[in-house]
Amino acid sequence: MDNMEDNIKCVTCTAPVNIAVIKYWGKRDEELVLPVNSSVSVTLDQAQLRAKTTVMASPSFPNDRMWLNGKEQSMDSKRIQNLLNEIKQWRKEKHNGDTCTDGLLMWKVHICSENNFPTAAGLASSAAGYACLAYSLAKLYNVEGDLSAIARRGSGSACRSMYGGFVEWDMGSQEDGSDSVSRQIASENHWPELRVLLLVVSDQQKSMGSTEGMQATLKTSQLMDRRIQCVPESVEKIKEAILKKDFKTFAEITMKDSNQFHAVCLDSCPPIFYLTDVSKQIIQLVHAFNSSCGITKVAYTFDAGPNACLYLLEEDVGRVLSLICHFFPPDKDDLNTFVQGLQTPSISPLKVLLWT
Numbered sequence: 529m530d531n532m533e534d535n536i537k538c539v540t541c542t543a544p545v546n547i548a549v550i551k552y553w554g555k556r557d558e559e560l561v562l563p564v565n566s567s568v569s570v571t572l573d574q575a576q577l578r579a580k581t582t583v584m585a586s587p588s589f590p591n592d593r594m595w596l597n598g599k600e601q602s603m604d605s606k607r608i609q610n611l612l613n614e615i616k617q618w619r620k621e622k623h624n625g626d627t628c629t630d631g632l633l634m635w636k637v638h639i640c641s642e643n644n645f646p647t648a649a650g651l652a653s654s655a656a657g658y659a660c661l662a663y664s665l666a667k668l669y670n671v672e673g674d675l676s677a678i679a680r681r682g683s684g685s686a687c688r689s690m691y692g693g694f695v696e697w698d699m700g701s702q703e704d705g706s707d708s709v710s711r712q713i714a715s716e717n718h719w720p721e722l723r724v725l726l727l728v729v730s731d732q733q734k735s736m737g738s739t740e741g742m743q744a745t746l747k748t749s750q751l752m753d754r755r756i757q758c759v760p761e762s763v764e765k766i767k768e769a770i771l772k773k774d775f776k777t778f779a780e781i782t783m784k785d786s787n788q789f790h791a792v793c794l795d796s797c798p799p800i801f802y803l804t805d806v807s808k809q810i811i812q813l814v815h816a817f818n819s820s821c822g823i824t825k826v827a828y829t830f831d832a833g834p835n836a837c838l839y840l841l842e843e844d845v846g847r848v849l850s851l852i853c854h855f856f857p858p859d860k861d862d863l864n865t866f867v868q869g870l871q872t873p874s875i876s877p878l879k880v881l882l883w884t
């Protein structure tokens with residue numbers, strides 16, 4: 529709805545989650561949200577996991593307000609303010625800096641967002657959430673440009689959710705962050721056989737958020753320097769594997785990077801534990817399955833939480849699902865979710881199956 533005469537302007541958008549295969553962990557600039565390494569991710573199909581945000585502006589709103597999953601949040605958050613100010617700045621530039629004639633810039637905004645999956649549980653809710661906010665605000669203020677740099681100001685990983693398919697966030701080298709943007713490596717139609725299984729081990733909010741966790745690692749982990757040296761080679765190799773659809777290389781680099789990321793978390797002081805015993809059992813199961821096949825058929829990766837994201841090819845989904853159900857029997861309703869997920873026709877080649 530866009531009706532300036534009725535003194536209200538309202539936009540609703542959705543944005544997808546992305547799961548990194550080369551993780552972003554650590555910032556070289558906290559304010560501008562600039563990373564210490566480049567990262568690579570896969571954007572998941574919005575049909576299953578998404579953030580949905582409505583932004584409204586009106587002269588009758590006395591102040592800016594925001595709700596997340598129905599609960600009011602503080603608008604004092606620096607990230608929200610930076611993101612909002614940057615979009616408004618674009619609008620000002622579009623109007624040659626003349627704010628007096630542009631009523632919309634004076635109006636206060638109300639933001640309502642909700643995720644249809646667990647928030648702050650290590651399932652990239654901040655990525656979908658801030659990508660959605662950047663996109664909705666850009667539509668509200670009718671501005672265009674590379675929104676990945678704006679989304680990044682909300683949450684680093686959000687810049688990768690601005691694109692579908694396979695995405696790289698280049699760390700960049702400029703101090704002002706102008707070259708720290710994301711770009712698509714290959715579209716969502718590039719590798720139609722690739723599938724994603726999300727194994728939700730816990731939907732509880734994690735004890736240490738990513739922002740705080742990466743600060744602690746950068747400050748205290750000695751292994752982190754080594755990780756920063758290793759990542760550029762992994763980024764190049766995984767991009768090549770994606771373009772060639774070389775699953776074995778893609779899978780092996782993905783698992784290695786996940787393990788290296790959790791190793792630097794453990795090397796932080798005090799150590800940060802995101803994986804649980806169930807996560808570790810999943811890791812063992814994947815390795816046992818791969819070695820019984822004599823070839824790497826499945827890859828796991830874990831964000832800052834215990835939930836596993838498995839990458840595999842369509843031909844192996846049935847076998848892997850039955851293996852998971854055998855070792856971690858889901859209850860009947862969850863099983864239905866599996867089956868429905870498998871049958872859901874989707875415009876994106878990536879299917880997400882939730883298992884709790």
Ligand SMILES: Nc1ncnc2c1ncn2[C@@H]1O[C@H](COP(=O)(O)OP(=O)(O)OP(=O)(O)O)[C@@H](O)[C@H]1O
Pocket residue numbers: 579580596641642643646647648649650651652653654655656657658661685736737738739831832833
């Ligand atoms: N839809 C949303 N709109 C705006 N902000 C959101 C939204 N969803 C999540 N967030 C913000 O992101 C925070 C969670 O980020 P955090 O990085 O800790 O978890 P995560 O993104 O789920 O996990 P990870 O980054 O490890 O995958 C929330 O506390 C909230 O501030």
Ligand SMILES: C[C@@](O)(CCOP(=O)(O)OP(=O)(O)O)CC(=O)O
Pocket residue numbers: 547548550551552553561567652654655682683684685686738739740830831832
């Ligand atoms: C483990 C990760 O998911 C960490 C994501 O961290 P965030 O993007 O949530 O961190 P902030 O920029 O501080 O908001 C890895 C990744 O997605 O690359």
